[in-house]
Amino acid sequence: MHLGQDRELDALRMRVRDLAAQYAPPRHSRTGVRAPEAHEIPALRKWTAILFSEQLLGVNWPVEYGGLADAHPLHESVVADELIRAGAAGPVGGGLLAGAAIVASGTTAQKDHFLPRIRSGEHIWCQLFSEPDAGSDLAGLRTRARRDGDHFVVDGQKVWTTNGQHADWGYLLARTDPDAPKHAGITAFALDMKTPGVTVRPLREITGTADFNEVFFDGVRIPETQVIGEVNGGWAVTTTSLALERSSAGSGASLFGALNRLVRLANDVRRDGRPALERDDVRQAIGGFVADVHVNALVSAFGDSRALHGTGDVADAPVSKILFSEINLALHEYGVQLQGHDGVRIEGDAQVHDDGWWQDAFLYGRAFTIAGGTNEVLRNLIAERALGLPR
Ligand SMILES: Cc1cc2nc3c(=O)[nH]c(=O)nc-3n(C[C@H](O)[C@H](O)[C@H](O)COP(=O)(O)OP(=O)(O)OC[C@H]3O[C@@H](n4cnc5c(N)ncnc54)[C@H](O)[C@@H]3O)c2cc1C
Structure with a gap:
């Protein structure tokens, strides 16, 4: 190839x-x-x-x-x-993640019901995994689902739920056996977000937008037919969607667009009455980012190529994701820095460059170092699973 x-x-x-x-x-x-x-x-x-x-x-x-x-x-x-x-x-929404779980572990009735509705856009899904005390250590989740006849009754709280405010269905993880070892007592559910007892509360972020939500469950009844996979077998169901989330995190296509914007910005910003782009230090910094962005694209393509040939490594997706998110952060930080005093202006200000895109990208950039496994946790994963270093 x-x-x-x-x-x-x-x-x-x-x-x-x-x-x-x-x-x-x-x-x-x-x-x-x-x-x-x-x-x-x-x-x-x-x-x-x-x-x-x-x-x-x-x-x-x-x-x-x-x-x-x-x-x-x-x-x-x-x-x-x-x-x-x-x-x-x-x-x-998270239809692809939920769909992958249903394809791998759902019943025929669940596939017949949910998959066409994900395809048609009728059902928007959100992912109800993270909790205030269970993010990187997801298996430590505490939201409880108790069996009550042919239903489960759910109590607890989730957080950082992207699209929770729009979702028709939630792909929920809850603890069904508190006495089992922590990975063994978790069950995956399809939850109708309109069920009584579900409260969605948007969170306002540093960017000023509300992309995430807190979701509270108070005596929420879910029919047992909406268990995805086996009761207490939710961890295996989840690994399908976590793998998908990580593998899609790092291709870095957005960085090429950011590079073009950076060149335009350096042309617009003035230093001593001249475009900043004419200064050696600015040109060198941009050249450095171009090199980084190409390295990231090649590393990502290398991982794809190995996956195609069945020689992929457990470190491939984490390495791409760490590289992408750190280059992304540095590039946007530089874009804001290049604007000097104007760097503090934000979207809506008549004099802000690029309608505040840089400030927003700089603030949002941190999200990529966290989503799909934080960079620290992924570094541990590379060390332990790819290099075989002791835990
Ligand atoms: C853009 C975005 C979208 C998201 N969407 C969703 C969603 O739709 N649904 C959902 O359920 N969740 C979602 N999340 C939440 C995400 O899964 C969690 O933020 C992530 O798992 C980290 O968990 P935490 O925030 O609780 O941080 P923590 O796990 O509490 O980590 C805090 C800090 O400690 C470090 N740390 C933790 N453990 C270790 C360790 N063993 N070694 C070294 N350092 C460690 C971390 O790296 C981090 O810096 C989203 C997050 C982001 C950023």
Whole structure:
């Protein structure tokens, strides 16, 4: 295989670009993986349906649920890359994560009910995993689900729930056996977010937007038919979606767009009456970022290539994710620094560069060092599982 010269993938890239240009709903120019505003949801449901019906997403699902028999192993990562390059939204909510869990562990009735509704955009999903005291140590979660006849009754709290304010369904992890070893007593559920006892409270973040939520459960009744996988077997169900979340975190397509913006910014910003871009130190810094961004893209492609040949390593996805998130942070920090005093201006200020995109990207950049496993935890993972160092 020649990296970047695969006809099938090149054709796919063109198709994503065409569809995005034709149908993707307009987006506010904020960075990152953000929850949309309520008024954007109807258009995003339609866009999600287009992405699935054009077989850009869900291609690894069984053919009877709309998957492709001979999907290219890099199909979905190429689609994700091109959507980022086009500045287009991805599918709304966590339907791909929940769908992967249902495909791998759900009953036929669950697949028949949920998968078509994820594809059509009718169901927006959120992921109800993290809790105030269970993030990196997810298996330490305390939200309880007690059996009561043919139902489970859930009490507890989740936090950092992206899209919780828009979600129709939640992919919930709760503790069903408090006496079992901690990974063994957890069950995965599909939770109708309109069930009485579910309260969603948006959290306002440092960026000024509310992408996350706290979700509270007070005597929430879930029918046993909505258990995904085995009762007390939720950890195995979860590993499917966690692997998907980590592998999609680090391709770094957004960094090329940020580089273009950085060059434009350095041309706009004045130093001693001249564009900052004419200064050696600025040109050297930009050159350094170009090198970093290319290294990141190559490392990510190297991981893809190894996965294609069955020689992938447990460190591949974590290495890409750490590299991407740290270059991303440094690049945006530099963009703000380059603006000097104007760096403190924000979106809405008539004199701010690029409508405050840099300030927002600088603040949001920290999220990528946390989501999908914090960089510290991933470094531990590389040390222990890839290098075999002692715990
Ligand atoms: C953009 C974004 C979207 C998210 N969306 C969702 C969502 O939809 N649903 C959901 O359930 N969650 C979501 N999360 C939450 C995310 O999964 C958690 O933030 C993450 O697992 C870290 O957990 P924590 O925030 O509790 O931090 P903690 O685990 O409390 O960590 C705090 C600090 O301690 C460090 N640390 C912890 N353990 C170790 C260790 N063993 N060794 C060294 N250092 C350690 C961490 O690196 C970190 O710096 C999202 C987070 C982000 C940033």
